[in-house]
Amino acid sequence: MLLIAQNHFQLIVEVGLILLATMIFVLNLVPLSLSVVTFLSLFLSAGFAILFGADLAFLILSFGQHEFTHPFGPIALLAIITALASLKVMEESGVNVARLKRIVYILLAAITIFGGAMHRSFLLLWFVGLFIGYTIISKSFRQKSILTLRRIGMFFGAALVAFGVLEIVARISSMEIFSPVLRISRLAANSLSSLKLVVGNTWLIG
Incomplete structure (x- = not known):
């Protein structure tokens, strides 16, 4: 049957679509107040900050299973952007959110540092996601666009x-796993063969 996954890629796509449909259904079915959304986003952000920090600690200490946070980046980004949007709504309503905003920025910095140190490709996608999220928030509240030459x-x-700091850490600690230059060189060396493999094994449904 076409709907039964035949490989890992199809399984990932199908699970992603199921989760997306479930999230849309739940968000439209279950009434959630702004306070609940803010609490959940802060709770998830703190949880992912701890997970990324623990993953990095396990890697440095060579203890237990590490690099288990690969799939958590998009969810952490969703939590952070949701928290920022919630705070913006509260701020527009006249609520003092200075302390909450400080907490969100601390969590944002923690996830950025821990996730960037753990996964070399994380930083680029994380910054792009934050950039898009901030743009959506500014457009939603009809604020001045954040797309200025200075901010870009x-x-x-x-x-x-960030990439420079990671490379310095990799050189000082002699841990190549932190090196973004090594990752880029590997991508350059293996991208063509990987692309041929993907194209040769990709069909209309996956």
Whole structure:
């Protein structure tokens, strides 16, 4: 049957679609107040910050199973952006959210540092996701666009600094797993063969 996954890629796509449909159904069926949404987003953000930190600690200490946070990046991004949007709604309503905003930024920094140190490709996708999220929030509240030359330059500057810090840490600690340069070189060396493999084994349904 066409709906039965024949390989891992099809299984991932099908599970993703099921989760997306379930989330849309639940969000439209279950009434959630702003306070509940804010609490859940903060709770999830804190949980993912702890998970990314634990994953990094296990990697450094060579203890137990590590690199188990690969699939958590998009969910952590959803939680952070939801928290920021919730705080924006509360702020527009006249609620003092200074402390909550400080907590969100701390969690944002923690996930960025731990996730970026753990997964080299995480930083780029994380920054792109945050950039898109901030854009959606600013457009939703009819604020001035955040797409300015200065902020775009700051974005790329922060990304370069983050990659540079990871490379320095990799050189000092002699742990190549932290090196983004090594990851880029491997991508350059294996991208063509990987692309041929994917194209040769990809069909209309997966």
